[in-house]
Amino acid sequence: KEGLKKTRDKMSSSVESMLNSFTTIDESLFEELEELLVMGDVGVSTAEHVCKELRRKVKEKGVTDPNEIMGMLQETVAEMLRGGEELHIGTKPSVILVIGVNGAGKTTTIGKIASRLTKDGKKVILGAADTFRAAAIEQLEVWAQRAGTEMIKQAEGSDPASVVFDTIAAAKARNADVMICDTAGRLHNKKNLMEELAKISRVIDRELPGADKEVLLVLDATTGQNAVNQAREFQAAAGITGIVLTKLDGTARGGVVLAIRESLGIPVKFIGVGEQVDDLQPFNADEFAEALFD
Numbered sequence: 001k002e003g004l005k006k007t008r009d010k011m012s013s014s015v016e017s018m019l020n021s022f023t024t025i026d027e028s029l030f031e032e033l034e035e036l037l038v039m040g041d042v043g044v045s046t047a048e049h050v051c052k053e054l055r056r057k058v059k060e061k062g063v064t065d066p067n068e069i070m071g072m073l074q075e076t077v078a079e080m081l082r083g084g085e086e087l088h089i090g091t092k093p094s095v096i097l098v099i100g101v102n103g104a105g106k107t108t109t110i111g112k113i114a115s116r117l118t119k120d121g122k123k124v125i126l127g128a129a130d131t132f133r134a135a136a137i138e139q140l141e142v143w144a145q146r147a148g149t150e151m152i153k154q155a156e157g158s159d160p161a162s163v164v165f166d167t168i169a170a171a172k173a174r175n176a177d178v179m180i181c182d183t184a185g186r187l188h189n190k191k192n193l194m195e196e197l198a199k200i201s202r203v204i205d206r207e208l209p210g211a212d213k214e215v216l217l218v219l220d221a222t223t224g225q226n227a228v229n230q231a232r233e234f235q236a237a238a239g240i241t242g243i244v245l246t247k248l249d250g251t252a253r254g255g256v257v258l259a260i261r262e263s264l265g266i267p268v269k270f271i272g273v274g275e276q277v278d279d280l281q282p283f284n285a286d287e288f289a290e291a292l293f294d
């Protein structure tokens with residue numbers, strides 16, 4: 001919870017002091033609130049939506065006390081974020097494909113998820129399909145050792161889809177519950193990267209038809225609204241099923257979660273709140289909404 005607390009300090013204190021400066025609820029309160037939400041990375045259209053919802057509730061319930069706005073705001077935000085948080089990894093083996101730009105926290109997140117699932121008694125296999133950087137393979141190997149899971153790799157520069165193919169074969173042979181694949185995140189050749197991700201997806205669909213497949217996009221919360229653009233691009237290439245928002249322990253403003261949910265309809269499944277193996281929390285809409293403004 002430490003990590004979330006810092007996020008909370010950002011928007012909450014400003015919203016709170018703004019609300020305290022009002023004695024009655026009027027239009028300028030909503031205007032100021034909208035502005036604060038935009039500054040908190042919620043995004044313009046989402047901030048408008050939130051305030052519209054709030055106005056409606058205030059009217060419907062006949063609320064006149066500005067002090068009641070905070071609770072209503074949290075409730076509204078939680079409603080927007082709720083649903084779809086859980087991982088669907090029932091079939092054996094099921095697949096978690098992890099995508100995102102370099103530096104977002106993919107490798108770290110894979111390590112954390114692998115460790116989590118292993119602790120839950122699941123047999124996990126990792127696939128080092130970011131073959132573009134040797135360092136990426138080595139780094140994932142460290143996490144694999146830490147989590148006590150096997151990792152499938154090929155030489156640097158080999159075909160990522162081929163690594164995924166090998167990982168599927170290994171997962172089947174070892175009777176693994178879940179395979180988690182890393183992918184490249186270089187942005188300088190986007191078209192190429194998106195084609196690579198599409199090819200990996202085709203291999204999975206062909207080799208494991210009907211398998212549960214999560215495509216998790218890892219986003220660095222400190223990139224703010226940029227994260228929304230990244231999500232949009234990856235969504236087109238890879239059909240994202242969930243978001244992992246990392247670095248919420250830093251100076252990040254978690255408001256971007258709302259913008260992503262609102263504009264792309266993708267649920268957040270996990271949040272990263274530090275660099276250590278246990279610094280990954282399943283996303284909880286109510287807790288998150290509360291933490292944003294409490």
Ligand code: GDP
Binds near residue numbers: 185
């Ligand atoms: P990748 O390039 O996407 O695989 O990113 P990495 O997993 O290598 O992470 C990039 C950097 O971000 C590393 O220094 C990680 O320790 C750090 N990192 C990842 N997740 C978090 C997080 O939730 N909080 C913090 N503070 N750092 C993180």
